[in-house]
Amino acid sequence: MDLSRLSTVYNIRRMGEHDASLILDLENGNQLYFNYCPPKPTKQSVLNDLQALPEGKNRDDKFYIGFFKENRLVAIMDFIVSFPIKETIYIGLFMMDYKESGRGEGSSIINEVLKAFREEGFIQVRLAYMKGNPQSKRFWDKCGFTEIGIEKENEHGKAVVLEKVL
16 A cells, blocks of 8 residues: 555654654543543553554554654554455554644545545445544544444443444
């Protein structure tokens, strides 16, 4: 996947272990998220997230990316291609820098990313948010995602699965 196609506004690059402090700083600004998806982030949790893969997937299927504006990290996204089925992309995490929230930039990023996913041949995107998190629910509703009637227990609580057909 050509990551440069994911945005016309931001520079995008894959994030790695050397970016753990940058990611942690961004995550630490989003306390509401971690109220619903504990525990609070640590450098080790960031390093774990950079490596985490669902069963049956490999490193080539995972993209943990940063959206940069003038060398400043504005957003992060973690997604898996062809999961849970070949034509689907699963977004495991999308988070904006708290200083950028509430201005429509997150929605604009998602709209551009979804357009690029469609152009890559994917037909749907799936994700989940932690039940009860009003900010996440509003954001994903605004972006056109709908609940598909699946709720899954995980180590953080109950996750509500959403989907959008491209």
